[in-house]
Amino acid sequence: QVKLVESGGGWVQPGGSLGLSCEASKSFFSLNSMGWYRQAPGKQRELVATMTITGSDNYAPSVKGRFTVSRDNAKNTVYLQMAGLRPEDTAVYFCYARTVIEEYWGQGTQVTVSS
Numbered sequence: 014q015v016k017l018v019e020s021g022g023g024w025v026q027p028g029g030s031l032g033l034s035c036e037a038s039k040s041f042f043s044l045n046s047m048g049w050y051r052q053a054p055g056k057q058r059e060l061v062a063t064m065t066i067t068g069s070d071n072y073a074p075s076v077k078g079r080f081t082v083s084r085d086n087a088k089n090t091v092y093l094q095m096a097g098l099r100p101e102d103t104a105v106y107f108c109y110a111r112t113v114i115e116e117y118w119g120q121g122t123q124v125t126v127s128s
């Protein structure tokens with residue numbers, strides 16, 4: 014079992030920046046990958062960005078160049094730095110972790126982009 018605890022999120026104006034963090038209860042090296050998904054009202058949950066234990070990252074086309082996923086191995090924490098935020102980035106953001114056989118999700122944190 015892996016517990017994921019998220020922090021960050023909130024409200025920001027269009028064009029602004031915001032950061033999210035997610036601490037895992039197990040070492041990052043016991044996981045295949047960690048990252049972030051999001052779900053907007055009335056829409057399906059979608060990938061935002063993920064990072065494997067080898068450091069390979071993957072971004073949704075809609076956020077590439079604006080969002081950056083990173084990690085701190087010593088803290089078992091993955092981060093999502095978001096810049097150039099747009100109203101369409103408004104969603105609940107979920108931390109995600111995967112082992113060979115299971116997936117784990119955080120409780121979600123709201124990000125709202127509006128003027």
